[in-house]
Amino acid sequence: xxxxxxxxxxxxxxxAYLAMIPQLEQQGFLRLPANPVLRQAVDCAFAQASGFFARxxxxxxxxxxxxxxxxxxxxxxxxxQVPERPDLTESFSAWNHNRVHPELxxxxxxxxxxxxxxxAADLLADVVRDLFAAMRDYFAPGAPDLRFFGAxxxxxxxxxxxxxxxxxxxxxxxxxxxxTLVTSNAPGLELQVGGAFVPANVSPDHFVVxxxxxxxxxxxxxxxxGYHQVRNSRRTDPRLSxxxxxxxxxxxxxxxxxxxxxxxxxxxxARANAAPKQFGYPxxxxxxSGHADTPLESPYLANAAQ
Ligand SMILES: [Fe+2]
Numbered sequence: 108x109x110x111x112x113x114x115x116x117x118x119x120x121x122x123a124y125l126a127m128i129p130q131l132e133q134q135g136f137l138r139l140p141a142n143p144v145l146r147q148a149v150d151c152a153f154a155q156a157s158g159f160f161a162r163x164x165x166x167x168x169x170x171x172x173x174x175x176x177x178x179x180x181x182x183x184x185x186x187x188q189v190p191e192r193p194d195l196t197e198s199f200s201a202w203n204h205n206r207v208h209p210e211l212x213x214x215x216x217x218x219x220x221x222x223x224x225x226x227a228a229d230l231l232a233d234v235v236r237d238l239f240a241a242m243r244d245y246f247a248p249g250a251p252d253l254r255f256f257g258a259x260x261x262x263x264x265x266x267x268x269x270x271x272x273x274x275x276x277x278x279x280x281x282x283x284x285x286x287t288l289v290t291s292n293a294p295g296l297e298l299q300v301g302g303a304f305v306p307a308n309v310s311p312d313h314f315v316v317x318x319x320x321x322x323x324x325x326x327x328x329x330x331x332x333g334y335h336q337v338r339n340s341r342r343t344d345p346r347l348s349x350x351x352x353x354x355x356x357x358x359x360x361x362x363x364x365x366x367x368x369x370x371x372x373x374x375x376x377a378r379a380n381a382a383p384k385q386f387g388y389p390x391x392x393x394x395x396s397g398h399a400d401t402p403l404e405s406p407y408l409a410n411a412a413q
Contacts, residue, residue, distance in 0.1 A: 124241035132326075136298055136333050137316040138309075139234060139288070148227040149311045152263060153292055153347050155220040160197060160265040160345065170199075170218045176260075176388065176399050177205045178214070178221065184387050187280040187336075193387075194337075195266065195276040201225055202260040203232075204395050224261040224349075231288055231314075231351040232256050238286070238316070246326055247364035253325075255285065258354035258379070258395060266295065266346040268339050276339050279304070281332035282319035283382025284352045290314045291348035299334035307335070314351075320382070321355065324375050327365035355379050357391060 131137050141149060159167065164181070171179040179199050186193045201224035205211060214221045232255075239253045266276055276295065289296065289309060296307040298317070309315045317333035340346065355361055361375045380391045389399040 121237050121241055121244075124237045125244055128241055128245040131316065131318070132329055135300065135318070135331055138313050139238075139316060140313045141290070141311070145227070145230045145234075146312060148223070148230055149290055149349060152220065152223040152227050152349055153311065155223045156199070156263045156265060156347050157345070159199065159218065159220040167197075170214055170221065172205075172211070174399050175202065175205050175208065175397050176200055176394050177202055177208075177211065178218075186387050187278040189278075190387060192273075192278055194264075195271045195273060195339075196264040196337075198265070199224070199263045200260050201228060201262075202394070203228055204257050204260075208397075220263065224263060227349065228259070228261045228351065231261070232259070234288070234314075235259075235286070235351070235353055242326075243364060246329070250362070250364055253285075253361070254356040254359050255353050256356070258356045258391060260352050260354075262350045262352060264346075264348045264350070266337070266348075267343075268295070268346055269341050269343040271339060274339055275336050277335075277337035279334055279336040280386075281334050282317060282352065283321065283379075283385055284319035284354050285321045285325070286319055286353045287317045287333075288314040288351040288353070289317060289348060291346065293342065293344065293346040294340050295337045295346050296348065297336050297338055304334075304336060304338075306338075319353075321375060321379055324370045324373055324378060325361075325363050325365075327363060327367040328369040329365060354391060357395065 127137055167179045177200060182195060182197050183193050199220060201221055235255065243250050268276060290311055291309050292311055294306060296309055297304040298307050307315055317335060318330045320332045322330050323332045355376065357376050357380060363370050363375065383389065383391055383394065393399050
């Protein structure tokens with residue numbers, strides 16, 4: 108079986124997910140409790156991340172494969188609004204698609220964080236499969252399954268709030284994915300609710316589901332994009348967050364579940380392909396084909412070097 112064709116037993120109880128969709132539509136986000144297995148995977152990823160990010164820079168950079176956007180990235184290339192204000196975090200990504208590269212097996216012993224993120228991704232994919240099936244049944248019964256696994260990735264962010272003077276470690280933005288599932292070990296994430304930013308109060312026992320711009324296109328904007336930001340707590344302890352960024356696989360026909368004036372004629376796959384460029388990355392197609400060879404530019408680091 109190819110590492111990408113993950114075919115798992117269907118859901119435990121999809122009706123529970125179906126009951127949450129009106130809440131997602133009205134409230135703009137959802138909280139999904141982590142079952143004990145997922146909770147253990149989150150704890151393991153955070154424990155491995157604490158050790159990994161504490162290593163010297165040259166050691167961390169050994170686990171970085173920029174052409175595949177896999178592994179470690181220094182603070183700098185990724186931003187939320189403008190390149191001059193990067194997200195003030197180091198990060199580590201594990202793309203499901205990159206499981207096809209046996210070269211990455213060499214990371215197994217030296218970087219347990221990588222394997223921990225892959226394990227978490229498998230569990231989170233089960234959750235998202237149920238969530239999307241529920242959304243489909245709610246908005247467009249009978250529509251085909253939305254395939255996402257091969258274009259989706261897991262990311263661990265490591266913030267050191269007290270080192271930065273900015274009030275916001277990440278500027279307000281909506282994600283360019285279908286949904287983001289996020290958890291964290293410390294305060295900072297804020298969600299826009301009724302026009303004001305409020306603390307997300309997320310902890311490792313659950314994930315917050317934040318709709319991205321592609322989900323709004325899928326639902327004719329019945330589900331609004333979830334604006335969010337990360338506030339600087341000024342704490343000296345590192346803040347860790349784990350995100351499951353869910354993209355549609357780009358080799359599928361993707362008709363919106365609900366079509367109206369807001370999304371008429373819009374090619375959602377084309378939007379998914381272009382979305383990463385908005386945040387300092389190559390296109391999704393280039394990432395998935397392993398040709399993300401445009402150097403990730405970092406005006407922040409260039410300025411800092413001057
Ligand atoms: Fe975000």
